[in-house]
Amino acid sequence: MTEYRIEVRVTPRRGILDPQGNAVAGALGTLGFRGVREVHVGRLIVFHMDAESEGEAKERGEAMCRQLLANPVTEDFSVQVAAAPGSAR
Amino acid sequence: MKIGVVTFPGSNCDYDCFKAVQEQMEAEAVYLWHREHDLQGVDAVFLPGGFSYGDYLRAGAIAAQSPIMREVAAFAREGGPVAGICNGFQILCEAELLPGALMRNRSLKFRSRQVHLRVERDDLPFTSGYTAGQVLRVPIAHGEGCYFADEATLARVEGEGLVAFRYSTPDGTINAEANPNGAARNIAGIVNERGNVLGMMPHPERAVDALLGSTDGLGLFRSLAAHLARA
Numbered sequence: 001m002t003e004y005r006i007e008v009r010v011t012p013r014r015g016i017l018d019p020q021g022n023a024v025a026g027a028l029g030t031l032g033f034r035g036v037r038e039v040h041v042g043r044l045i046v047f048h049m050d051a052e053s054e055g056e057a058k059e060r061g062e063a064m065c066r067q068l069l070a071n072p073v074t075e076d077f078s079v080q081v082a083a084a085p086g087s088a089r
Numbered sequence: 090m091k092i093g094v095v096t097f098p099g100s101n102c103d104y105d106c107f108k109a110v111q112e113q114m115e116a117e118a119v120y121l122w123h124r125e126h127d128l129q130g131v132d133a134v135f136l137p138g139g140f141s142y143g144d145y146l147r148a149g150a151i152a153a154q155s156p157i158m159r160e161v162a163a164f165a166r167e168g169g170p171v172a173g174i175c176n177g178f179q180i181l182c183e184a185e186l187l188p189g190a191l192m193r194n195r196s197l198k199f200r201s202r203q204v205h206l207r208v209e210r211d212d213l214p215f216t217s218g219y220t221a222g223q224v225l226r227v228p229i230a231h232g233e234g235c236y237f238a239d240e241a242t243l244a245r246v247e248g249e250g251l252v253a254f255r256y257s258t259p260d261g262t263i264n265a266e267a268n269p270n271g272a273a274r275n276i277a278g279i280v281n282e283r284g285n286v287l288g289m290m291p292h293p294e295r296a297v298d299a300l301l302g303s304t305d306g307l308g309l310f311r312s313l314a315a316h317l318a319r320a
Contacts, residue, residue, distance in 0.1 A: 017195065019193055071190055073190040
């Protein structure tokens with residue numbers, strides 16, 4: 001067993017209206033930041049998990065996304081797996 | 090007649106719903122705690138409004154995975170009447186008992202006010218006391234009530250007549266002006282194919298007494314009572 005650090009990124013599905021992203025884009029423009037486009041606000045979910053392999057950790061992370069962490073109707077997700085700092089490899 | 094009102098941590102319309110059931114349906118009302126596995130033999134279930142689990146992750150997402158929801162899903166699959174109001178609608182979508190999802194209001198603002206609803210279906214356990222085309226005045230109070238589904242799902246929802254209520258003008262016109270949250274096709278409430286699971290953002294339990302500003306929500310509770318009495 002190895003301890004992995006999992007990062008799940010959940011973002012609004014591309015092409016779906018993202019009023020939160022639009023509001024942030026507007027505020028950045030007001031502050032004078034020029035050339036900002038395609039602003040989207042999502043979530044980052046980080047946790048540690050024991051698994052036999054990196055592949056298994058990723059698979060379980062993706063299963064979590066399908067069942068709970070992301071809404072398949074409105075969101076996309078990606079799962080990144082890395083050995084947890086200090087874990088035996 | 091026994092009606093269950095589910096309470097999640099963060100539910101805040103459960104008592105309103107309980108009281109509407111008791112007084113308007115003249116039924117026995119029981120609270121069902123989110124951790125329970127037993128529906129106590131109820132004849133119908135209400136999922137009330139509120140902010141279950143603090144709306145953490147997504148509105149309704151964690152509640153949809155709670156122990157009681159497994160029982161509610163099984164009850165719904167057997168044809169038992171289930172109505173989700175506001176947060177309850179979000180939970181039903183998250184539990185995949187209804188198609189689509191409720192997203193952040195387009196305005197990004199929490200909307201709390203009276204709206205008009207056009208009744209689209211009057212043949213449901215919850216709406217038989219209304220007439221299709223009738224316009225109701227019922228309050229909304231939500232920040233995430235923008236109904237969304239992809240085009241294929243919307244086509245199916247429309248094709249199968251799953252829309253129960255739409256936001257409308259007082260005279261029943263469906264337009265953008267009457268839409269408080271940006272919902273697709275002005276959808277305020279939908280049912281499943283079988284018609285026994287209803288989700289709606291507006292709060293009929295807050296429109297059951299003239300003192301509350303409207304009695305147009307009464308029909309929903311009385312329709313369900315009549316349906317259960319017939320069954």
